[in-house]
Amino acid sequence: MSKTAVLELRHVDKSFGPIDVLHDISLKVNEGEVLCLLGDNGAGKSTLIKTLSGVHQPTRGQMLMDGQEVSFARPRDAQDRGIATVHQFGGTYPLMSVGRNFFVGAEPTKGWGPFKVFDREKANEIAVKSVQDFGITRITDGDRLVGGLSGGERQSLAIARAVYFGARVLILDEPTAALGVKQAAHVLRIVNEAKRRGLAVIFITHQVMHAMAVGDHFAVLIRGAIAADFRKGEKTREEIADLMAGGESMAELEANIDGAA
Amino acid sequence: MANQQNSKNENQGGGFSLLGLFRRPEAGAAAGFILIFLFFGYFGWDKNFLTALGSSTWLNFASKVGIIAIPIGFLMIAGELDISVGALIPAGGIVLAIAVGLYGMNYWVGAALSMAVAGGIGFLNGLLVTRTKVPSLIVTLATLFVIAGLNAYVSKQLAGTTQHSLQDIGPVSEFLMGDYHTLILGEGESATTIFRSLQSSFFIWIFVAIVCFYILHISPWGNWIFAMGGDQESARNAGIPTNRLKIALFMLSAMAAALVGMTEATLANTASTTTQFGMIFNSIICVVVGGVLLTGGFGTVTGTVFGTLTFGIVFQGINFTTFDKDLNMLFIGVLLLVAVLMNDTFRQIATNASTNKKK
Numbered sequence: 001m002s003k004t005a006v007l008e009l010r011h012v013d014k015s016f017g018p019i020d021v022l023h024d025i026s027l028k029v030n031e032g033e034v035l036c037l038l039g040d041n042g043a044g045k046s047t048l049i050k051t052l053s054g055v056h057q058p059t060r061g062q063m064l065m066d067g068q069e070v071s072f073a074r075p076r077d078a079q080d081r082g083i084a085t086v087h088q089f090g091g092t093y094p095l096m097s098v099g100r101n102f103f104v105g106a107e108p109t110k111g112w113g114p115f116k117v118f119d120r121e122k123a124n125e126i127a128v129k130s131v132q133d134f135g136i137t138r139i140t141d142g143d144r145l146v147g148g149l150s151g152g153e154r155q156s157l158a159i160a161r162a163v164y165f166g167a168r169v170l171i172l173d174e175p176t177a178a179l180g181v182k183q184a185a186h187v188l189r190i191v192n193e194a195k196r197r198g199l200a201v202i203f204i205t206h207q208v209m210h211a212m213a214v215g216d217h218f219a220v221l222i223r224g225a226i227a228a229d230f231r232k233g234e235k236t237r238e239e240i241a242d243l244m245a246g247g248e249s250m251a252e253l254e255a256n257i258d259g260a261a
Numbered sequence: 262m263a264n265q266q267n268s269k270n271e272n273q274g275g276g277f278s279l280l281g282l283f284r285r286p287e288a289g290a291a292a293g294f295i296l297i298f299l300f301f302g303y304f305g306w307d308k309n310f311l312t313a314l315g316s317s318t319w320l321n322f323a324s325k326v327g328i329i330a331i332p333i334g335f336l337m338i339a340g341e342l343d344i345s346v347g348a349l350i351p352a353g354g355i356v357l358a359i360a361v362g363l364y365g366m367n368y369w370v371g372a373a374l375s376m377a378v379a380g381g382i383g384f385l386n387g388l389l390v391t392r393t394k395v396p397s398l399i400v401t402l403a404t405l406f407v408i409a410g411l412n413a414y415v416s417k418q419l420a421g422t423t424q425h426s427l428q429d430i431g432p433v434s435e436f437l438m439g440d441y442h443t444l445i446l447g448e449g450e451s452a453t454t455i456f457r458s459l460q461s462s463f464f465i466w467i468f469v470a471i472v473c474f475y476i477l478h479i480s481p482w483g484n485w486i487f488a489m490g491g492d493q494e495s496a497r498n499a500g501i502p503t504n505r506l507k508i509a510l511f512m513l514s515a516m517a518a519a520l521v522g523m524t525e526a527t528l529a530n531t532a533s534t535t536t537q538f539g540m541i542f543n544s545i546i547c548v549v550v551g552g553v554l555l556t557g558g559f560g561t562v563t564g565t566v567f568g569t570l571t572f573g574i575v576f577q578g579i580n581f582t583t584f585d586k587d588l589n590m591l592f593i594g595v596l597l598l599v600a601v602l603m604n605d606t607f608r609q610i611a612t613n614a615s616t617n618k619k620k
Contacts, residue, residue: 091492104501
């Protein structure tokens, strides 16, 4: 696989005033690949996500898409380039219907001039079909309110929406954190489906089990730096867990990394 | 597989009719209206509550609150409040009366000017809320008093009075903006009264409701309003111009308030600077009784209309019953509480009923 990465960070630093949050982050994610970002709370995961999705701009370093340097001034710029971020509840609106949720900001309309009409049937049809294609067959009614769906289903809806609107890079921010075992399995299946469709997925989690289930490539983030970077099968679950838990002592960690290298 | 899917849909469809009705977001408000209507219809029977003239009493009252309540409902769905309407109602009337009475402008030029002034104030409200991030309750509370002060000051400076007369405005303007309308079909014995003594504002209310229904439920903008109230951050990320939309909504509510002020001034042939504090609460009550969620993201125009009708009946209906009139406010308070609790229940039905959980 010598193709250029869809999204690549080269030596990215991010500081807020005098506080350095990210140091020298270099990451790559390819098409049809899941990159798992592991890290404890406060490791800089959210800052990294926000940098990737255009909320923050890197202080130093480069961001590349398809080998071309890019910079995002606003989240919208990242979205236009096909970077979709799905947060825990996926930016879904509980008191809106599935169809309306799916098309927020990009409503399909019929009619002409000032008498444009929200095309409810078309919206519902596309929304239900997209979600069902991801294996959520329980959603059959596009008029149903999203608040009645389970957390996993809402995640799936958000992911299906991102894919429908042409996302190439999917950033999933702790999608399984608030979910039960079954629901989490659901979301993981959808991550696999997104990968099968050729999306580059960045999967942020602190649950090693979930990461192991779908990841091709792993990066462990500790105190804003990448403490370990390895591919599937290079480390056992215990080793990864140790890595994450060992975040408290850098010395121990470095020893661990040296041991692996 | 496909067959299975279809049969499942059909099963759902079979049990739908009643559930489908309850699932509708305005179900709570409609049920409340029917209950209140029957209650006062029964207790007010002897005093002609249900006659054309009796109905006009509360319909006329409801229409004025209703015109304001719908845009206030929009703002609440979007997660904001506007209480400056209390001062914008008189402002709308005064600007019109001064323009026509003092400067001799054409009625409709004056009306357009009044709307423009209101729109400007709404724009300012929206700008302050979106720029400063101060809660809209505080911002509009401040503008409420600023406008109330300006109403009195400008009136005195320009015209030397706080009561402006608005005379001889022509039959067409009178007919459209402030007159009593009666429709009786047939002659003599077989005459059927369709309505009697309904004010122009009632018909304006119907018009406003239809336009707003289109905006919220049929046009794509409705989706934006709901999304903004549901989760503003996500809405902005989805590319919705949240600030501009919010400013537009504040302009809408301010202009609706001015419109009410103009109909009142036209009907009474006089405009007063008295700030209508009561209307602030009234419009909020109508919206909440109508099932709009105070925290945003949920509500309907139909629900708000039902809420306004319910409120109108309770506010005016007591005069048709043998109950002590002093209990009026108590009725309204109870109505508000019951309505909120009922709407919560219906909302839960709406979110959960069709989930059809298989565990």
